[in-house]
Structure formats: C-alpha cells, structure tokens
Amino acid sequence: MGLVLGIVSLALLLFQVLLIARAVLDWSVALAGPTATGSVRGRLTSALWAVTEPVLAPVRRVVPPLRLGGVAIDLSFILVLLAIVVLRQLIS
Numbered sequence: 001m002g003l004v005l006g007i008v009s010l011a012l013l014l015f016q017v018l019l020i021a022r023a024v025l026d027w028s029v030a031l032a033g034p035t036a037t038g039s040v041r042g043r044l045t046s047a048l049w050a051v052t053e054p055v056l057a058p059v060r061r062v063v064p065p066l067r068l069g070g071v072a073i074d075l076s077f078i079l080v081l082l083a084i085v086v087l088r089q090l091i092s
Contacts, residue, residue, distance in 0.1 A: 005091045015055070016084045019077065022048040055080055 025045045029035065035042035059076035066073045 009088050009091055012084050012088050015052075016081065016088075018048055018051055019081055019084075022052050023077065 021044075025041065025048060028041060029045075032041075035045060056074075056076045059080055060074070063075045063079060066075055
C-alpha cells in the first residue's frame, strides 16, 4: 500500500507543479504581453492548459471567479491547489 500512496503523492506533486507553472505563464501575459503564435511560451501555455483545465473547469462551474471591480480572481485554481496540498498531507 505504501508504494501506491507514494505514486499518488508523486502524481499530486506533479500536478501541483503544473498548476504553479500555469500561474506563472498566465502572469507572464500580464507582464510581457500576449504570446506570439508558435512561440515557446505559447506552446507551453497550451500544453499546461490542456493538462490542467479538465480539473479546473468543473470546479470553476461550481465556484465562479470572484469579481472585484475590473479584476476577477479564479477561486477554482486556489481551491484545487489547496486540495492537492491537503491530500498530499493526508496520505503522507
């Protein structure tokens, strides 16, 4: 059973790293402007989006982004990241 829990913990850690990479790349759009078609940043963003969005989208349907004036905070990202941290703590 320890091996299975170790593999699950590793998979959760990998997904956690992918979520953080997605956040960094999303912020890079705000700092460096939109990505050019075919650029490395654009391909990385598309790949991370394809991997993380199937998990974030169902949570986003239940918990919509929090609107604060002209800014929207994606609570689904925060909730999924916190859930991963809690799950990893519970299984370790």
